[in-house]
Amino acid sequence: MRPTGLESIRAAKAALAEVIFPELTSAFAQDVAQTVQMLLESLAGEWDSAPANLQHDNEALLQLLGAAREALKGAGRNESISSAVTEVEDRLGDRSDGLSLAELTARNDALRATLERILIVLEDITGAPGSEAIDAVRRDIYAHLRSVAVRGWSFWDITSFRGRMAEIRSPGMTGAQP
Amino acid sequence: MLEERIQAYLSQKLARSDAVIVSDLWRIPGGASRETWSFDAAWREDGCEVRRGFILRRDPDASLLETDRDVEFRVMDAVVGCGIPVPKMYWLETDGAALDRPFFMMERIDGCETSPTKVLMDPRFFPARERLAQQFVAVLARIHAFDWRAAGLDSLGVPASEAECGMREIEKWEAVVDRDALEPQPVLRAAFRWLRRRLPPPAQRLVLVHADYRTGNFLCDSEGEIKGVLDWEMTHIGDPMEDVAWSSMRPWRWLGDEKISGLMERDDFFRRYERAAGLTVDATAVRFWELLGNVKFAAILLSGGRSFCDGRTRNPLMALVGRNVGRLELEIMDLMGV
Numbered sequence: 001m002r003p004t005g006l007e008s009i010r011a012a013k014a015a016l017a018e019v020i021f022p023e024l025t026s027a028f029a030q031d032v033a034q035t036v037q038m039l040l041e042s043l044a045g046e047w048d049s050a051p052a053n054l055q056h057d058n059e060a061l062l063q064l065l066g067a068a069r070e071a072l073k074g075a076g077r078n079e080s081i082s083s084a085v086t087e088v089e090d091r092l093g094d095r096s097d098g099l100s101l102a103e104l105t106a107r108n109d110a111l112r113a114t115l116e117r118i119l120i121v122l123e124d125i126t127g128a129p130g131s132e133a134i135d136a137v138r139r140d141i142y143a144h145l146r147s148v149a150v151r152g153w154s155f156w157d158i159t160s161f162r163g164r165m166a167e168i169r170s171p172g173m174t175g176a177q178p
Numbered sequence: 179m180l181e182e183r184i185q186a187y188l189s190q191k192l193a194r195s196d197a198v199i200v201s202d203l204w205r206i207p208g209g210a211s212r213e214t215w216s217f218d219a220a221w222r223e224d225g226c227e228v229r230r231g232f233i234l235r236r237d238p239d240a241s242l243l244e245t246d247r248d249v250e251f252r253v254m255d256a257v258v259g260c261g262i263p264v265p266k267m268y269w270l271e272t273d274g275a276a277l278d279r280p281f282f283m284m285e286r287i288d289g290c291e292t293s294p295t296k297v298l299m300d301p302r303f304f305p306a307r308e309r310l311a312q313q314f315v316a317v318l319a320r321i322h323a324f325d326w327r328a329a330g331l332d333s334l335g336v337p338a339s340e341a342e343c344g345m346r347e348i349e350k351w352e353a354v355v356d357r358d359a360l361e362p363q364p365v366l367r368a369a370f371r372w373l374r375r376r377l378p379p380p381a382q383r384l385v386l387v388h389a390d391y392r393t394g395n396f397l398c399d400s401e402g403e404i405k406g407v408l409d410w411e412m413t414h415i416g417d418p419m420e421d422v423a424w425s426s427m428r429p430w431r432w433l434g435d436e437k438i439s440g441l442m443e444r445d446d447f448f449r450r451y452e453r454a455a456g457l458t459v460d461a462t463a464v465r466f467w468e469l470l471g472n473v474k475f476a477a478i479l480l481s482g483g484r485s486f487c488d489g490r491t492r493n494p495l496m497a498l499v500g501r502n503v504g505r506l507e508l509e510i511m512d513l514m515g516v
Contacts, residue, residue, distance in 0.1 A: 031207030032494065039498045109361055116364040120371055142516045145365055145507065152504025 006047045013040040042153040053151065054104035060144050061111035065092060067140065068118050071133040075125055084121040087114055115141065180277070181217070184234065187276045188219055191269055195221040195228070206233075211411055212247070213238050216286055231286030233265065237279040238491070248272060249334065250410045251282045253386070256329040261320045263396075265406050287406045290397035294432040297393060298440040302400050309402030311441040312450070317396070317404050318425070319454035322385040322418045331386065336415050340380035343417035347470055348373050354477040358484035360500075365507040369473050372514050378463035381417035389413050391421045392430040393439040418457055422448070423467030428509050429475060469513040476506045 003011070016037055024030045046053070069088045072081050091114045096107055122138045125131060185200040192198060203217040215234040220227065237247060248270065255267040266285040274280060291297050297310070326332065337343050352370050355363060389412035397406040425439055426447065432440040438447040448459040483500015485491050 026204060028205035028207050035494045035498060039494050042498060042501060112362040112364060116362045116367050119364050119368050123368060123371055138516075141364075142511060146511060149365070149504035149507040149511075152502050 006044055009040050009044045009047060013037055013044070016040070045153055046151075051099065051101055051104060054101070054108050055099075057144075057148060058104065058107050058111055061108070061115060062092065064137065064141055064144060065111065065114060065118065067137045068122065071137045072118075072121070075131065075134055080121055080124070084118055087117060180215070183277055184217060185219075188221070192221055192223070195223045197222050211238070211409075212236060231288055232268070233284050233286045234277075234281055235284070236277060236281035238493075247280055247282060247411075249413065253331060253334070253410050253413050254284070256326075256331055257321070257324055257386075260324060260329075262317065262324060263404055263406050264410075265408075287397050290399050290405050292394060292397050292408065294394045294430075294440060297398060298432050303398075303402070306398075306400055306402030307441065310398055310404070311446075313398070313402060313404045314393075314396075314425075314439065314441055315447065315450040315454050317407060318388075318391055318421060319451065321388055321391070321407070322421070322455050322457070324386045326386045326415060331415070334413070334415050337381075337384060340382070340384060340417075341377075343381045343384070343420070344373070344377045344466060344470070347416065347420065347474070351470070351474045351477045354481060355473075358477070358481040360480070360484060360487060363480075365510055366473055366476060368516075369469060369510050369514060373466065373470055373473070376462075376466060378417065378419065378466040379460060381419070382457050383418070384415055385418045387414055387416040387418065387420050389416075389420065389424065392425050392427075393432060393441065394430070417463070417467070418455065419460065419463040420467045420471075422451055422459060423464045424471045426464065426468055427471050427475070429472075429506070465513060469510060472506050472510045472513065476503045476510070479503050479506070 016033055021030065021033050021037075024033055065088045069085055069092070072085050072088075075081060091111065094110070096103065098104065098107070119138070119141055122134055122141070126134050126138050128134075181200050181203045184203065185198055188200065189195075189198045198219060198221040201218050201220070203215060206214040206216055208214070213234075213236040215236070217232050217234065218229065219232055220229040222228070235247065235250075251267055251270040254264045258264050258266055265287055268283045268285070270282040271277070272280050291300075291303075297303050298307075303310070326334075337346055348370060355366055355370075359366075388407065388410060390409050391407070395407065395409045396404045397408065398404045426444060430439050431437060436444065438444055441447075442450070448464075451457070452459055479499040480503065482496040486493070486496035486500055
């Protein structure tokens, strides 16, 4: 089988680390090369899973928005709630099922934009007497946002910013004043 | 060649000197908001040979922070010699005539480290850890005791009252998110709402806030002596608790434990600060400012992503950070208690 996208990214990363990096003499160029390595690692980490994750997220967002609409319908009526419900209904009615990364991402952005607005409306009425349904949806929304946020690459965990810095072995760094 | 242009610039600035020679010019890694270059210069002055190390901070094509280099220069120049260790400032050029872009030059402080890896993990620095913790607190207290009015720094903009500090910073960073976010930001938007509803108590006094005070932004020697506080780009007049909370943020707990800036436990930091600054560390205020600090950091990363996508920079760091604010979102949600 021909090299996959993931294998190709890893090949680029390995070439950078094993061939190009040792040839670099300036601390700044080494730093940029390390950043590119991290960027490639970040891309490799989501290469296989990005479409499936987006599709899963989009389904979860549809469910959350549907639940929010039902909860808001029982929360009384004011202009803010009414327009939020209308926006959710418009979004739920907008069925696009493209499977390219660009289409899935655009769909995800649209759903998250509606979620962003709904979350603020929910925050305004959560905790009030009789708001159990609102509270439950709000809880579920934050749980979803956490599950997405934890997926990301970060300086502090995966490659570890500290680890990356420790890898820098340039005598020119001594006494640096960034 | 940059070296030759720096040489020509120095020859103009050091009018009483002759034979200015610039050497060992190299670009220092990092410096996501400005290009930072180190070089040596030698010249003859009144018959004597002078040799000095310089740092050049030049505006980048685009950066994580869109800040005014005049502010950084002016504030560092104002605090030098007032008990706050900073490099001596030499020249500020606000047009790009000499070196293509605006820049300033300052003293290079040799024999020190800034890298958290070195300062916190190099065994040479282990015996100095306690001294460094003391210094970290003492210098912060001195910044907060600085008489900014007498130094003419009210031109930075003064909050209308002690109660206004929190809202001013919310509005500043919400505007950055409005301007630079490329995607919906439900967590940041919920956080702004949370912050607006939980404004901190009025500042105990209006102080000069460094606004990026942490391990990694000062030069220290192996004795634990802080020789220079750097990166004053976000400095402003505000609530001292903003700095206390920023120093306490998880991203700066470099050792992976709960130690503030990798130096001391949170309660210890707060007690030391109270003694040194004569102010009370209010838990409610710190929670507000710590949450806002994480939001601000996320906003800074979003700005980096925006500058990359707009084609204003090809710096891969901007692409990397602009893609990765998830861990900050987790911290923000933890601090919100949701």
